[in-house]
Amino acid sequence: MRYLPKSPAERQEMLVAIGARSIDDLFASIPAEFRLKAPLNLPGPMSEHEIIEYFRARAAENSCGYTSFLGAGVYNHLRSVVTDSLIQRGEFLTSYTPYQAEISQGTLQAIFEFQTLMCQLTGMEVANASMWDGSTANTEAVLMAERLTGRRRVVVARSLHPEYRQVLDTYTRNLGLRIQEVGFTPSGQIDAARLETAIDNETAAVIVQSPNFFGVLEQVPHLGELAHAKGALLVTAITEGVSLGAVRPPAGADIVAMEAQSFGLPPSYGGPYAGVIATRDKFVRQMPGRLAGETVDTAGRRGYVLTLATREQHIRREKATSNICTNQALCALAVAIHLCLLGKEGLKELAEQNLAKARFALQELEKIPGVRRAFSGPFFNEFVVELPRSVKMVNAALLREKIIGPLPLGSFYADLTKRALFCVTETTPRAEIERMAAALRQILSKPV
Amino acid sequence: MSDRIKKAGRHVSQNEGLIFEQSALGKRGIEFPPLDVPAVDARAALGAAYAREGIERFPEVSEIEVIRHFTRLSTWNHAIDLGMYPLGSCTMKYNPRVNEFVSRLDGIATEHPYQPQELSQGCLKILKMLLDCLVEITGMDAGTLEPAAGAQGELTGLLLIRAYLEDTQGQPRKKVLIPDSAHGTNPASAVIAGYEVENVPSDERGQIDIASLKKIVNGNVAAMMVTNPSTLGVFEQNIATAAELLHAHGALLYMDGANMNALAGVARPGDFGVDVMHLNLHKTFSTPHGGGGPGAGPVMVKKILQPYLPIPVLTEKSGRLALENHRLKSIGRVRAFGGNFGVLVRALAYVLAYGPGIRQATEDAVLNANYIRNNLEDVYDLPYKSPSMHEVVFSDARQKKNGVNTTDIAKRLIDYGFHPYTTSFPLIVPGALMIEPTESESKQECDLFVGAMRAIAEEAATNPELVKTAPHSTRVSRLDEVSAARKPILRWRPCPSGPCLR
Numbered sequence: 001m002r003y004l005p006k007s008p009a010e011r012q013e014m015l016v017a018i019g020a021r022s023i024d025d026l027f028a029s030i031p032a033e034f035r036l037k038a039p040l041n042l043p044g045p046m047s048e049h050e051i052i053e054y055f056r057a058r059a060a061e062n063s064c065g066y067t068s069f070l071g072a073g074v075y076n077h078l079r080s081v082v083t084d085s086l087i088q089r090g091e092f093l094t095s096y097t098p099y100q101a102e103i104s105q106g107t108l109q110a111i112f113e114f115q116t117l118m119c120q121l122t123g124m125e126v127a128n129a130s131m132w133d134g135s136t137a138n139t140e141a142v143l144m145a146e147r148l149t150g151r152r153r154v155v156v157a158r159s160l161h162p163e164y165r166q167v168l169d170t171y172t173r174n175l176g177l178r179i180q181e182v183g184f185t186p187s188g189q190i191d192a193a194r195l196e197t198a199i200d201n202e203t204a205a206v207i208v209q210s211p212n213f214f215g216v217l218e219q220v221p222h223l224g225e226l227a228h229a230k231g232a233l234l235v236t237a238i239t240e241g242v243s244l245g246a247v248r249p250p251a252g253a254d255i256v257a258m259e260a261q262s263f264g265l266p267p268s269y270g271g272p273y274a275g276v277i278a279t280r281d282k283f284v285r286q287m288p289g290r291l292a293g294e295t296v297d298t299a300g301r302r303g304y305v306l307t308l309a310t311r312e313q314h315i316r317r318e319k320a321t322s323n324i325c326t327n328q329a330l331c332a333l334a335v336a337i338h339l340c341l342l343g344k345e346g347l348k349e350l351a352e353q354n355l356a357k358a359r360f361a362l363q364e365l366e367k368i369p370g371v372r373r374a375f376s377g378p379f380f381n382e383f384v385v386e387l388p389r390s391v392k393m394v395n396a397a398l399l400r401e402k403i404i405g406p407l408p409l410g411s412f413y414a415d416l417t418k419r420a421l422f423c424v425t426e427t428t429p430r431a432e433i434e435r436m437a438a439a440l441r442q443i444l445s446k447p448v
Numbered sequence: 449m450s451d452r453i454k455k456a457g458r459h460v461s462q463n464e465g466l467i468f469e470q471s472a473l474g475k476r477g478i479e480f481p482p483l484d485v486p487a488v489d490a491r492a493a494l495g496a497a498y499a500r501e502g503i504e505r506f507p508e509v510s511e512i513e514v515i516r517h518f519t520r521l522s523t524w525n526h527a528i529d530l531g532m533y534p535l536g537s538c539t540m541k542y543n544p545r546v547n548e549f550v551s552r553l554d555g556i557a558t559e560h561p562y563q564p565q566e567l568s569q570g571c572l573k574i575l576k577m578l579l580d581c582l583v584e585i586t587g588m589d590a591g592t593l594e595p596a597a598g599a600q601g602e603l604t605g606l607l608l609i610r611a612y613l614e615d616t617q618g619q620p621r622k623k624v625l626i627p628d629s630a631h632g633t634n635p636a637s638a639v640i641a642g643y644e645v646e647n648v649p650s651d652e653r654g655q656i657d658i659a660s661l662k663k664i665v666n667g668n669v670a671a672m673m674v675t676n677p678s679t680l681g682v683f684e685q686n687i688a689t690a691a692e693l694l695h696a697h698g699a700l701l702y703m704d705g706a707n708m709n710a711l712a713g714v715a716r717p718g719d720f721g722v723d724v725m726h727l728n729l730h731k732t733f734s735t736p737h738g739g740g741g742p743g744a745g746p747v748m749v750k751k752i753l754q755p756y757l758p759i760p761v762l763t764e765k766s767g768r769l770a771l772e773n774h775r776l777k778s779i780g781r782v783r784a785f786g787g788n789f790g791v792l793v794r795a796l797a798y799v800l801a802y803g804p805g806i807r808q809a810t811e812d813a814v815l816n817a818n819y820i821r822n823n824l825e826d827v828y829d830l831p832y833k834s835p836s837m838h839e840v841v842f843s844d845a846r847q848k849k850n851g852v853n854t855t856d857i858a859k860r861l862i863d864y865g866f867h868p869y870t871t872s873f874p875l876i877v878p879g880a881l882m883i884e885p886t887e888s889e890s891k892q893e894c895d896l897f898v899g900a901m902r903a904i905a906e907e908a909a910t911n912p913e914l915v916k917t918a919p920h921s922t923r924v925s926r927l928d929e930v931s932a933a934r935k936p937i938l939r940w941r942p943c944p945s946g947p948c949l950r
Contacts (some may be wrong), residue, residue, distance in 0.1 A: 001805055003542055004812055005890035014815055014891060018822040026814045027714055029683045029835040034715045036807075040584050043577070044803025048546045051797050059555025061570030063563050070560045074785060080478050082511060084552070087738075090529030091522035094543050097740035098525075100868050101929075102859065102922040106521035107739035113467055116939040120503050126938050129740070132596035135784035143640075163784035170758070170780035171603075174610060174620070174642030217498050246490040248500045268551075269571045270561040270785030271596070272742035284936065290740065295932035298917075303924040307932040313599070313636035314873075318645045323636035326597040326730060330738025333518075340467050340514050341477035344506040348490075353483050355493050360485035378494045395564070404563050430484040 001045070067432045068404040069361075071382050071423025072213070073134065073161050073239040074270070075262045077350070078427055083264045083337045087330055097290070097329070101305045107329065108304035111292040114336040121241065121339075122256040123249030124278035128289035130332040131275030131324065134259025135167040138207065138237045140288045140322055141257040141277055142168060145205035145233040146177060147286045147321070153178045153202045155232075157190040159212035161239055162412040168207075177204075188216035188375025188384065196226050203232040210236055210250060211243050213412075214421065215358075215382030216375055224252020242425075243380040245351025255279045264338025265331055274331035285311060288322030353426040354381035357433070361424040364437040370444060374419050382423045384409065384416075388444060391420045397443040403436050452903050455531065455896050456865030461923050464520040467507050468940050477511040505942050524923055525739070526867045532893050536839045536870035536882025537631070537679055539709045539731035541813075544801065547734065547794035556793060561785040565770050571789065572769035575762055578796040579746075582727060585799075585806070586705070587718025588748035592757045594787040598706060599633040601726025601745025602673070604758060606641035607779040608724055608749060609671045609700050611756040615777060617698060621670035624702075627656065629679045629874040634704060643670060650876055654680045654832040656690050665697045675704040676717070679874035680832050681817065681839035681884070683710075691721025700724065705748075708732040709886065710814060710838035713807025717748075724749045733795035744791040758782045812887035813838045816894055820885055823898040827905040831877050839884035843877050852908040852915050854879045859926065860907065860918035864900035 006014075011023070020026055027035060046054065068076065087093065091106060098104030098111075111129045118127035131137035142154055154172070156165060158181050165181075172179060182195045190208055199206060206227040210218035220236055227234040236253035238244070241262045250256055261273040277287060284291075285308065293307035313320040342350060358381040365371050370388035387394055391408035398405040406420035413419075424433065491499040509517070526533065533540035551557065559571055579591055595601040610620040624638040627648045635645040646664065651657035656674065665672075672694055676684045684690070691701045703717050703725035709732045711717070717725050729735045730743035737743075749757065759778045760771035771786065802809060814837050821830070821840040828842035844854040858868030858881070870882035885894060908915050919925065 001802065001808055003544060003801065004808060004887055005893075006812060010891045011812070011815065014819045014894075018818050020818070023811045023815065026811075026818055026835070026837075029685065029837070030715050031685070031688070031720075034688070034720045036714060036716065039804035039807065040713055042581055042584055042799060042803045042806065044800040045805050046800045046803070048801075051546050051800050052550060054800065055550035055553055055556060055574075055793070055797070058570035058574055059553045061573065062555045062559050063567040064555045064558075066563075066567065068560055068563065070562050072562055074560055074562070076560070078478075078480065080511075082477070082514060086515065086518045086522075088548060089519065089522045091525040091527040092518075093548070093736045093738055094528035094533075094540075095525045095739050096533065096535055096538055096540060096737045096867075100526075100858070100862070101927045102919050102924055103524070103526040103862050103867065104739075105524035105923060107525055109464075109466070109521055109524075110518070110739075112938075112940070116466075116468065117507075119939045120506050132600065132742075133783060133785075135781075136596065136600070161784065163781060166759075166781040167784060170607070170782055171640065173780070174607070175640070217494065219497075244500070244503075246500055247494065247498055266552075266557040266790075267560045268557050269559040269568070269789040271783075271788035272744075272790050284938070291936070291938055293932040294937040295928045297924040297927050299925055301924050303927045305927045305929050305932050307929065307936055307938075310933075313632040315632070316636075317632045318635035318639045320632070320636040323599040323603060323633050323640055324597070325599050325631075325633050326728075326737075326743040327741040328596075329740030329742075330736065331742055333739065337514060337518055340507050340509055340517070341511065343471075343476040343478075343508040344502050345474070345508065346476045346478050346480075347506065348502055349480060352488060352490055353480060355490060356483055356485050356488040359488055359493065378498050380494075399564065399567075404560070404567070407562055426480060433485075 063404065066402050066404050069406050069422050069424065069436065070404060072407045072421055074267045075240055076267060076425055076427045077242060077262050079264050080341050082341060083334050086337050087334050092330065092333060098306060105303060108292050110333050110336055112294065112304050114332045115292060117336055117339050118276050118278050121244045122258060122278040123251060124256055125281045126284050127276055127278035128287055128291055130328040131277055131289055132328060133271060133273045133275045134237065134239055134257065135164045137275030137277050138164045138257040139168045139171045141235045141255040142205055142207060144255060144286050144288060145235060148283060149204040149233060151202050151204035152176060153204060155180050155182055155195065155198045155203055155206045157208040158183045159190060159214055160207055160209045160237060161213050164237060187377035188214040189218055189377045192222065199226060199230045199232055201230055203230055205233045205235050207235045209239065211240055211380045211382065214375055214384045215379040216377035217247060220250040221252040240380060242351055242354060245347040246355055247380060260335045263335040265334055272328055272331050274328040274335050286321060289324050289327060350426060357426060357428055358383060358424045361422060361433045364433055368441045368444060381425055382421060385420050385422060387418050387420055391418060394443055398439055401439045403439060453864050458921060461523065462520045464517060466940050467509060467517050468505060470509055470513055471507045473508060475508045475510050477509055477514045531865055532885060532889050532897055533867040534869045534883045534885050536884040537706055539884060539886055541734055541886040542888040543734055543736040544798060547797040550797050551790045551793045569769060574793060574796055576769055578792055581799045582746055582748055585712055586725065586748045587716025589751045590754045591746055591748040593746045593792055594758050594782055595745035595747060596783050596788055597741065597743040598726055598728040598745040599637055600782060601747045602633055602637035603640055604747045604782050605702050605724040605726055606638060608753045608756045610641060611779050612753055613670055622668045624670055625672040629654065629876045630673060630675055631704060631706060634673045653834050654678060654682060654876060656684055656686045658686050658689055661690060661693060665693055665699065667697065669697065669699045671700045671702050673702040673704060675706060677707045677710045677837045680841050681836045682834040683837055688720045706731060707838060710810065712810045714810050724753055729791055729795040734798040735791045735794040742788050742791055744788045760786055809887045816885040816887065816889055819894055820883060820898060824901055827902055828881065839882060841877055842881040844879035844881060847908040848879060850908050850912040852912050854881050856915045856918065857881065857904050860904045860915045861900060862919040863921045866897055866900060
């Protein structure tokens, strides 16, 4: 077997050296009735070539050749080959969590740079080394707010990603946290009047997303004021990081929970991505996850270590701030590399291209009779459109044109049938936007 | 450098500051195709209240600078690709390159989790085949691939137990039993699942103490979490008895599968009474650790727990695969978008490479650990003499007499060209040296490691200062962790007066 570096003679030599008659001797501590008598029934073994052929065949059964207008928390953006070639360097790819700082300075400095970049993007003062994804980062932010305030109620915007709300529900159900949801207005923004009445002196946190699930930007500073007036914290989730190239960071937020997938990570059918928690300095000791910090060595040279580990499970066990151990380090590295490539100008240009493409697409769609935007609030690269027909029927027809249509909101919101969430990024050529609009016009012009 | 350091030599290591310190206005490392629709001004499109000006001090560097920066940083890391990385309980085995290749294919990396399922059959077949393989390897009945890492697997498993107890017994019970040798994630996960933790002491052999277990198992106990082989690298002789005892009291047995690399192809947890377990695909199944993730922590269960598995659930109807989101008894969703698919792809590629031959990998891993144990037990203290499986745990008791502790020995190992073993864990061994070579090490590499460890034992006796001040060959020497924690500097900030040279 090509991955195993021992010859049969060497195996024998090693067995002799340790005084074992056969390899089975080394498994004698497993009670005999539990030792397998026959080989496992598994596919393989396969050569490298066969493995590639197998996965190529599976890839061909997926969506190659289709143009997609899906976003909803996972975004198609241009990626540079530079990012992928750098993260495949064995020294990054095949190293462990940097507990041994002297021979992990590469990973540690990269994490320190990632933390800095996340602070710059979000406008926060401190960010951790990554969480599993945006949904778990959001949940951990809520648990963090509970620890900081000692309160047990949470108010959540209905315009927070539905799957993020489901994950929050799974985690908090057994912890005695009470969750209340607040709806949205015709602008697509959270209903601030209802929010104000929902927050009371027992509210630990208010959770909003901006741009929210409908693509609409929230008035975060105002929401922060409403939360703070009752001593609650404001958690702001961000699923589309690229928006931060054009949109003000969430001033007034106490904790930002971000999904950084948009920065150099492929959609990859759901993961792996990189979650982020960023917050204010004063809250750092209640933060979950790893943190890299700057220090000096015995000769006074600058270096980096994992720090404030007394928050973490391997030290604090049941009293830890979180159970997270393995995070998404390599994904965070990809994000850092991608952001360095983008730079200040690249990020701005990228964000503005998204703004332009999405607006162009909306204009094209609104030319179609019966099609109009469903919400009036400011948006980044996603928007909701009301269609005169069922979105699922429309999407089935679009598929025949090799177009993966918008997300039907009815599958998440019973009150939003016939509403479709479109995402248009810099990766969608004008010609494809026009082709989609023409196909939609055609579909809607036919009698049902 | 001492002539007995055979594996490592000194070489030039490039200096490199922070990327922010190389930034200069107007540089960039990526360019986009020209915009093919009318341009939009952010201020006009969003309004002044929402629009952002450029980000202060965001890096501005060219492509070559990005390449050099991160390449230089990478050379400061040790890695499996450079040599043995014997971190106990971490299973630092070879990460096959074909796994990286297939995870990046068009049609794999490019797929959106919300695309129509009829256009996702390839992805779903990958999930199905991996799940089937994991069922076969563990001897369990079903599972979920959703958890993002081992700790999330633990939480998921405990939530399943909770849901099962509530459903069948009317209440979830109060306590989870956890041996004192367990990973820290076990108790941390139990607390998030809403349970109290009761620590269970190990017996004098480091094993589950059935006599004391008998005393504490009662109707308040929901489950016991057992790592098998234990963190001492020893098979739990009493695992089936413990399972019977728990079951007799209506409680369940959770197995932490972190050490599955000792069992794959040899024994199956499903056969010795385990009700639910997680696997760390970034350990046993070779997906890269990547400096701390991403991982994946599938949870495998017996039939009784199947109705409670998290959504989405993979189903098959007349040859078509689907992900279903409506399950009455499900614990809900533990992570958005179904899981770390790219990691699952790599794990399947690993299983396919071995097939039933996965047993050979397990045998070699156990052979290496025993070979190292055999060659070091005359110079390092072995507190628990039970037979080792995939890892061996020594203590620094002998070297302590000369003031040399496990961390010192670990740091000195760096000078010999090896990554340290795991220090100071498990907690039941004071001054632990936890060594897991994995199957990926040749006899030659094991011999070099043994030689290095023996040389350090000798140094600890004859020249303890040399060991206590190690490492001597790295870019930086031991770092001041105390001041890092006392006055944390967790991000770069520009110096007030122009560029800051340090």
